[in-house]
Amino acid sequence: MFAVMKTGGKQYRVQAGDVLRVEKLAAESGETVQFNDVLMVGSTVGAPLVDDAGVQAEIIDQIKGDKVINFVKRRRKHGSKRTKGHRQQLTLLRITEILESGAKASGVKAAVGAGAAGVAMTEAAAPKKAAAPKKAEAPKAEAPAAEAVDAEKPSNLLDAPRGGEADDLKKISGVGPALEKKLHENGVYHFDQIMAWGPEEIAYMDDQLSFKGRIERDNWIEQAAQFNAEKE
Known part of the structure; x- marks a missing residue:
């Protein structure tokens, strides 16, 4: 069968x-x-x-x-x-x-999948116990909202590229000529500047470039560190 x-x-x-x-x-x-x-x-x-x-x-x-x-x-x-x-x-x-x-x-x-909640068990008719009265549930405390990151202007912005020659920031995925120009206008010319940013500096630059979340979404920090190491 x-x-x-x-x-x-x-x-x-x-x-x-x-x-x-x-x-x-x-x-x-x-x-x-x-x-x-x-x-x-x-x-x-x-x-x-x-x-x-x-x-x-x-x-x-x-x-x-x-x-x-x-x-x-x-x-x-x-x-x-x-x-x-x-x-x-x-x-x-x-x-x-x-x-x-x-x-x-x-x-x-x-048979229950590893991700399923609980395991079903069927047995021959067993007497069911009377359900115990439910206790009044205490009101659940609301989870605290995630704290917003305060934007802070990076301290490593420059007036001009070091040695008169800027890094090719277009190597970073998601950065084209227009975005590279915006970075230059905001004092960003080198990979080592980008790789040094923390959450506050990222929030500031996101606002300046009008691309919310773009820096973290495209992993600019990791890419900048990689290209800076290749340059060395």
Whole structure:
């Protein structure tokens, strides 16, 4: 007998004895879990799920998938490129039993994703206790608002470039000829000036350049430090 079940946003056609790699589940090796999202069992098709059906499995191990490389390149005159790697967390399991009915009363822990809150547990009809009266909840204190950063004019602004020659600030991603001209008008000619700015100086220059958040969003500080090191 086979079944079609769903977990982690994917569907799997399984039968007893199959070994699968699925999105990480909140369970330990050796535990038995049950998948209750069953779309089909044998010739029975759900609408959309088969009522009271389930697929039970034994957790073999928590593993990681193959490494995936993500390469990003910005196509500009002085662009940038970045390579990132990722290994998806997975759960290795073995299908032990397919239940056409009786899944709700099996008493086996339902399979829950690692990011889900809580673990569902179904057991044979147990007497329900009367709900305790709820206590009056104390009013929740509002979280303090994030403090605004006070703008402060950088102390390293210049009247003219050192040695009469300015750095090519257009190397910084997001800086074109017009923005470079604005930087010069505000006394910024060199990479080492930009890399020395703190939050207060960044807030001041954001206001002067009329680009709120641009400096932090495009990582000007890191780029300036990199280009300054290459110059040396």
